[in-house]
Amino acid sequence: MAEIRLEGVSYTYGRGTPFEAHAVKDLTLTIEEGKITGIIGHTGSGKSTLVEMLNGLIKPDFGRVLLDGEDIWADKKKLRSVRFRVGLVMQYPEYQLFDETVRADIAFGPHNMGLSEEETDERVREAARFAGVGFELLDKSPFELSGGQKRRAAVAGVMAMRPDVLVLDEPAAGLDPKGRASILSGIREYSEATGASVVIVSHSMEDMAAYCDRIAVLADGGLAMYGTREEIFARRDELRAIGLGVPLITDIAYELSSLGVPLGDDIYTVRGVAEALAKLIKGRER
Amino acid sequence: MHDIALGQYFPGDSVMHRLDPRVKLVALIAFITVIFVVNSAASFLLLAVFTFALLLLSRIPLSVYARGMKPILFIIIFTTVINLLMTTGGRQLFSFGFIHIYEKGVINAVLVSVRLCFLMLGSGLFLTYTTSPLSLTDGLESLLSPLSKLRVPVHEFSMMMTIALRFIPTLVEETDKVMNAQKARGADFSSGGLISRAKALLPVMIPLFVSAFRRADELAVAMECRCYRGGEGRTRMKVLRCGRVDVVFLAVFALLAAAVVLVNVFFPLFAFKL
Numbered sequence: 001m002a003e004i005r006l007e008g009v010s011y012t013y014g015r016g017t018p019f020e021a022h023a024v025k026d027l028t029l030t031i032e033e034g035k036i037t038g039i040i041g042h043t044g045s046g047k048s049t050l051v052e053m054l055n056g057l058i059k060p061d062f063g064r065v066l067l068d069g070e071d072i073w074a075d076k077k078k079l080r081s082v083r084f085r086v087g088l089v090m091q092y093p094e095y096q097l098f099d100e101t102v103r104a105d106i107a108f109g110p111h112n113m114g115l116s117e118e119e120t121d122e123r124v125r126e127a128a129r130f131a132g133v134g135f136e137l138l139d140k141s142p143f144e145l146s147g148g149q150k151r152r153a154a155v156a157g158v159m160a161m162r163p164d165v166l167v168l169d170e171p172a173a174g175l176d177p178k179g180r181a182s183i184l185s186g187i188r189e190y191s192e193a194t195g196a197s198v199v200i201v202s203h204s205m206e207d208m209a210a211y212c213d214r215i216a217v218l219a220d221g222g223l224a225m226y227g228t229r230e231e232i233f234a235r236r237d238e239l240r241a242i243g244l245g246v247p248l249i250t251d252i253a254y255e256l257s258s259l260g261v262p263l264g265d266d267i268y269t270v271r272g273v274a275e276a277l278a279k280l281i282k283g284r285e286r
Numbered sequence: 287m288h289d290i291a292l293g294q295y296f297p298g299d300s301v302m303h304r305l306d307p308r309v310k311l312v313a314l315i316a317f318i319t320v321i322f323v324v325n326s327a328a329s330f331l332l333l334a335v336f337t338f339a340l341l342l343l344s345r346i347p348l349s350v351y352a353r354g355m356k357p358i359l360f361i362i363i364f365t366t367v368i369n370l371l372m373t374t375g376g377r378q379l380f381s382f383g384f385i386h387i388y389e390k391g392v393i394n395a396v397l398v399s400v401r402l403c404f405l406m407l408g409s410g411l412f413l414t415y416t417t418s419p420l421s422l423t424d425g426l427e428s429l430l431s432p433l434s435k436l437r438v439p440v441h442e443f444s445m446m447m448t449i450a451l452r453f454i455p456t457l458v459e460e461t462d463k464v465m466n467a468q469k470a471r472g473a474d475f476s477s478g479g480l481i482s483r484a485k486a487l488l489p490v491m492i493p494l495f496v497s498a499f500r501r502a503d504e505l506a507v508a509m510e511c512r513c514y515r516g517g518e519g520r521t522r523m524k525v526l527r528c529g530r531v532d533v534v535f536l537a538v539f540a541l542l543a544a545a546v547v548l549v550n551v552f553f554p555l556f557a558f559k560l
Binding site: 083095 | 464468471474489
């Protein structure tokens with residue numbers, strides 16, 4: 001229910017010092033309404049800077065950030081309400097937990113919004129469900145949880161604000177495969193249930209392929225590619241040149257095709273390959 | 287937050303950067319002694335010329351030094367005003383209502399301001415801008431090492447200092463991150479009264495303390511894993527060595543300092559009589 005448009009944004013760290021570093025250069029990108037957009041790029045390609053621009057934590061040196069067509073920097077007093085609408089989960093968010101109980105910590109955002117106790121409580125439960133935080137954990141101290149549980153609690157803390165745009169910087173970094181899958185599918189459920197747009201920053205081409213409708217590829221602070229995952233992964237040579245590559249399974253399918261096993265070239269998941277192979281084998285049996 | 291410049295080391299490869307930190311520490315102590323010993327205008331003029339030459343030698347833009355003077359501007363103004371108003375002695379130069387300004391007050395004010403400026407320039411020139419925090423603590427440890435004979439835990443102190451210096455930027459970065467994370471959840475650090483502002487900092491302070499303890503713990507384990515057990519018998523990768531440059535620098539520096547003091551003794555030209 002909200003669209004964010006970045007128009008020619010640029011940002012430089014430490015301007016005017018010997019440590020000056022360009023993070024983002026003249027970048028234009030639209031985060032489409034209701035879609036899950038993946039942002040992928042190398043370390044230092046400007047991903048984290050970009051997401052901090054989306055909710056006004058960083059003010060671009062040049063360019064505009066438009067939320068539903070309105071410049072978020074037009075009125076600084078409204079910035080706080082922008083942050084409620086664009087929920088940002090930062091990298092390693094488990095280190096931001098602070099309150100006595102998980103419940104109180106998840107309720108921090110809704111409290112800041114000035115919601116009533118009942119409303120807050122309902123949102124905490126809803127967010128805990130999406131993020132996969134078991135209700136039995138809600139009354140524990142966040143410092144007693146395991147790493148993965150902490151991560152979920154932190155994600156729930158942002159979901160509880162019920163943002164129109166949910167932005168997550170490396171939400172699955174450092175988790176085991178099961179943890180990755182459950183947190184990412186929770187995010188997708190949130191998007192489907194609320195109609196929210198989602199932005200996921202990741203290193204993992206596999207995750208991008210499995211969860212994202214749109215993919216933006218960043219390189220050297222600029223937008224190198226943007227499109228549907230079919231469009232992006234079809235450009236595998238260019239991706240290689242940037243040093244990113246395509247999902248491993250897409251590579252395997254491609255190599256198989258070049259060896260004369262016609263799998264088709266729009267395969268991005270293990271399941272996809274399995275189905276295509278099954279079809280081929282059945283075709284041969286006949 | 288990114289503007290916090292603690293330990294304003296300004297990387298470079300000039301003679302001043304390459305000097306042994308011990309030499310720089312000794313030079314700084316001598317420099318400070320000189321600026322507080324001499325009081326003739328001629329000496330200060332000579333000192334200014336030498337200092338300027340050293341500033342150029344450090345190859346750090348002069349604007350950086352100028353910026354470094356900003357923090358002491360207030361102190362200079364403050365002491366100048368106090369000196370002007372409170373010191374009596376010598377001819378009365380000016381009198382209006384309760385304000386009486388005497389000759390000695392003016393002399394004192396100028397002298398203190400000049401000394402403060404030199405102090406600031408000198409510490410920047412010899413230490414803060416040209417010496418990385420690590421080599422600074424190494425130098426300190428080496429200079430203070432005779433004290434360990436008196437059972438002063440010199441190595442431990444310098445290790446603590448090294449670790450503290452090493453983690454200041456990390457903690458600043460982390461503060462920045464946690465603040466941003468809480469801002470993203472609508473935390474408001476800049477409005478409300480004193481109490482509500484202090485309360486608003488809790489969601490930042492708690493995660494910071496927790497992570498500082500976690501880091502300390504991890505660091506301790508990492509150090510033990512590499513068999514750290516204090517300074518005894520420990521060798522270094524970067525051994526401090528007084529090379530020829532250092533010796534030449536010290537000799538030249540000693541000559542210059544002597545010259546400044548001698549000028550003060552024999553040519554008390556425009557000396558501020560106290």
